[in-house]
Amino acid sequence: MELIEIVYLDNAATARMTDVAFNAMLPYLTDGYGNPSAIYSVGRDAKHALENSRRLIANSINAQPEEIYFTSGGTESDNWAIKSAVELNISKGSHIITSPIEHPAVLNTLKHLEKRGCAVTYLSVDKYGQISLDELSRSIRNDTILITVMTANNEIGTILPISEVGAIAKEKGILFHTDAVQAVGHIHIDVAALNADMLSLSSHKLGGAKGVGALYAKNGLRLTPLLHGGGQERAGRSGTENVAGIVSFAAALDNVLPRLPLINLSKRRDKLIHEILKIPRSHLTGDPVNRLPGIASFVFEAVEGESMLLLLDQLGICASSGSACSSGSLDPSHVLLATGLSHEAAHGSLRLSLSEETTDDDINYVIEKLPEVVAKLRQMSPLWHE
Numbered sequence: 001m002e003l004i005e006i007v008y009l010d011n012a013a014t015a016r017m018t019d020v021a022f023n024a025m026l027p028y029l030t031d032g033y034g035n036p037s038a039i040y041s042v043g044r045d046a047k048h049a050l051e052n053s054r055r056l057i058a059n060s061i062n063a064q065p066e067e068i069y070f071t072s073g074g075t076e077s078d079n080w081a082i083k084s085a086v087e088l089n090i091s092k093g094s095h096i097i098t099s100p101i102e103h104p105a106v107l108n109t110l111k112h113l114e115k116r117g118c119a120v121t122y123l124s125v126d127k128y129g130q131i132s133l134d135e136l137s138r139s140i141r142n143d144t145i146l147i148t149v150m151t152a153n154n155e156i157g158t159i160l161p162i163s164e165v166g167a168i169a170k171e172k173g174i175l176f177h178t179d180a181v182q183a184v185g186h187i188h189i190d191v192a193a194l195n196a197d198m199l200s201l202s203s204h205k206l207g208g209a210k211g212v213g214a215l216y217a218k219n220g221l222r223l224t225p226l227l228h229g230g231g232q233e234r235a236g237r238s239g240t241e242n243v244a245g246i247v248s249f250a251a252a253l254d255n256v257l258p259r260l261p262l263i264n265l266s267k268r269r270d271k272l273i274h275e276i277l278k279i280p281r282s283h284l285t286g287d288p289v290n291r292l293p294g295i296a297s298f299v300f301e302a303v304e305g306e307s308m309l310l311l312l313d314q315l316g317i318c319a320s321s322g323s324a325c326s327s328g329s330l331d332p333s334h335v336l337l338a339t340g341l342s343h344e345a346a347h348g349s350l351r352l353s354l355s356e357e358t359t360d361d362d363i364n365y366v367i368e369k370l371p372e373v374v375a376k377l378r379q380m381s382p383l384w385h386e
């Protein structure tokens with residue numbers, strides 16, 4: 001059997017841990033195993049590593065260390081932020097505004113809250129996945145307690161105008177949360193400039209360990225305790241901290257900061273987009289200008305996304321159609337439908353997401369192979385007419 005080297009273009013689903021992150025975490029899996037709550041030296045060393053990581057992560061988004069709460073990832077941070085906002089503002093109201101292209105970690109949390117009496121307004125988005133700030137302003141009611149709009153979309157790469165959203169929320173005295181899971185470590189994030197009250201981060205999207213994330217919550221903002229127990233994370237999330245994972249998260253983020261906004265990645269992404277759009281009846285999804293440096297996303301007419309993934313896999317190319325969470329289901333992506341694509345068009349989607357480890361050879365290989373895959377599937381498709 002011919003061994004095919006993997007061309008990994010699914011970094012928005014998860015990225016390989018960077019060597020820097022791996023080397024940083026290793027000592028805390030072996031000799032540095034202490035519990036950070038313990039007072040003896042091994043414990044103190046772990047505590048020091050934990051607090052140093054908190055400081056690095058805070059610095060990277062222009063926050064204070066005490067504004068960072070470690071969690072198990074983006075999903076938990078989103079849940080915690082939104083549920084906290086609702087619980088703490090119950091006397092004020094229960095109306096929330098969001099976008100229809102949020103990750104399921106936000107959308108399904110909101111669905112859960114709707115069943116418990118919250119009202120949610122889903123803003124519309126245009127064909128690029130951009131919200132309208134006018135519509136946002138018009139949607140604000142007296143009982144609006146939270147605006148949650150993602151920083152950048154995981155499927156189509158669109159970067160949303162969240163500093164403007166933050167300014168509107170601030171002016172109206174409404175809490176603003178943003179899911180920045182795909183943005184942190186890829187573009188500059190400054191919580192002060194964004195007027196964000198809460199912001200979700202995840203380690204494995206930027207080259208740290210899986211199962212680790214953080215929630216930024218602005219000083220003075222109370223969070224309802226997520227987990228009750230020994231009082232870790234300022235009594236917000238009890239449980240012994242994942243020190244090694246957290247150290248890898250901070251190391252990966254700190255390491256990438258000087259290179260943001262990853263111009264080299266954008267150049268490779270643009271080459272990929274330019275060449276792939278030469279395939280007849282292929283279309284870019286997402287915003288052509290305001291997009292994450294690592295995400296190239298497309299729809300191909302008369303091609304079925306899942307079949308495309310299988311053929312690409314046989315060629316050693318790992319890609320995605322829709323988000324990792326929704327692939328495996330045959331429903332078309334809620335994000336693509338919200339941007340106005342038909343079910344049929346949305347079924348032909350492909351996301352190629354790059355990391356700094358993606359090489360020119362990787363890109364060239366995909367540029368060579370993808371047109372063949374699309375042509376092969378179209379030959380078999382009853383929907384395809386030259």
Ligand code: PLP
Nearest residue numbers: 073074075103105154181182202
């Ligand atoms: N939010 C966005 C935008 C994401 O892309 C993801 C991961 O796919 C998440 C939240 C969930 O993050 P995690 O896998 O760390 O729970």
